[in-house]
Amino acid sequence: MNRILTILLATAVILSACSHRTSQDFSEYRDMAYSDIISPLVVGYSTHWDEFSPKDCGLSDVYGYESPCASFANCDIDGDGSPELLIGDDFGDGKYLLYDIFTFDAKSGSAAHLLSGGERDSFTINGSGVICETGSNSAFESFVRYYKIENAALKEIEGPVTEDLMIPEFDKVLRYVAPTMYVAVGSDGELEGQLIKTFDDCYLIEVQDTVRIPKEGVEVQLWSAYDGRGVIYPISPGEYKVFAAGDIDSDTIGSIIYESGYVPDTYPCKGYAPGRFKIDFDGREGYVAESDFSWDYADRF
Numbered sequence: 001m002n003r004i005l006t007i008l009l010a011t012a013v014i015l016s017a018c019s020h021r022t023s024q025d026f027s028e029y030r031d032m033a034y035s036d037i038i039s040p041l042v043v044g045y046s047t048h049w050d051e052f053s054p055k056d057c058g059l060s061d062v063y064g065y066e067s068p069c070a071s072f073a074n075c076d077i078d079g080d081g082s083p084e085l086l087i088g089d090d091f092g093d094g095k096y097l098l099y100d101i102f103t104f105d106a107k108s109g110s111a112a113h114l115l116s117g118g119e120r121d122s123f124t125i126n127g128s129g130v131i132c133e134t135g136s137n138s139a140f141e142s143f144v145r146y147y148k149i150e151n152a153a154l155k156e157i158e159g160p161v162t163e164d165l166m167i168p169e170f171d172k173v174l175r176y177v178a179p180t181m182y183v184a185v186g187s188d189g190e191l192e193g194q195l196i197k198t199f200d201d202c203y204l205i206e207v208q209d210t211v212r213i214p215k216e217g218v219e220v221q222l223w224s225a226y227d228g229r230g231v232i233y234p235i236s237p238g239e240y241k242v243f244a245a246g247d248i249d250s251d252t253i254g255s256i257i258y259e260s261g262y263v264p265d266t267y268p269c270k271g272y273a274p275g276r277f278k279i280d281f282d283g284r285e286g287y288v289a290e291s292d293f294s295w296d297y298a299d300r301f
Helices: 004-019 029-045 061-065
Strands: 072-073 084-092 097-107 110-116 121-127 131-136 142-150 153-157 180-185 189-200 202-206 208-216 219-224 231-234 238-243 252-258 271-273 275-280 284-289 295-296
Touching: 029 072, 029 084, 029 097, 029 110, 061 097, 084 121, 110 131, 110 142, 131 189, 153 295, 238 275, 252 275, 252 284, 271 284
Parallel strands: none
Antiparallel strands: 072 084, 084 097, 097 110, 097 121, 121 131, 131 142, 142 153, 180 189, 180 219, 189 202, 202 208, 231 295, 238 252, 238 284, 271 275, 275 284
């Protein structure tokens, strides 16, 4: 339950941080509506869709394949000062495909689902806010359509439109599937501790003990195992395999032993794949099972 709550809070905070204020401010309602869309997607990836499907969440079935490129972004397509929610695959280097596009309808106070795609149907956006839909009905029939957003609804327009792509600033879904923690970082870049609570003039943090520190010069950051933050350590005594890659069928390259009666060794976390932590092992890249190891923002032994 704590992991799910962390996911819900993390997605709500990141969407709020990415949003922009408008003259008639509906941003709080928009952020809540968008968070209600992203949170089930993150939970679905965390549980491998055991409890529900993407379709149950009103999203494209393509997310059921759990692509590591799955991402979301807040991006103002139509230039009205209120960003749309884009969900799809971000492949890096400006290459992406969108499968779901939402906008916020201020009249209804809810998110409007403008477009949903799939394996044969996806979207990109150009520099003037035109949505390009590319798809196929069969191996022999394909199509391209163009849309603009007007008053929280789609309007199909004449094509072709050949301007450069708009490149949204994406955030990976796996960043929130991986273990995360809010931490306080000082102006010198030094880690102060885990954030427990925020007050008007100070932060309550925990290192070994719980202390209050002034807000001035302190930045709150979301640390995730996905970004190679923090450390991992074995949960209980035993011998644990180290794998060559993040997939289930990868070869074993060694093992980590945690002896009973001793403090466990900690290992800097170098990244995250679904169900696996990435570490440096004997001078090479290795992966260990998330079920056998615990993640923390720092070594607290």
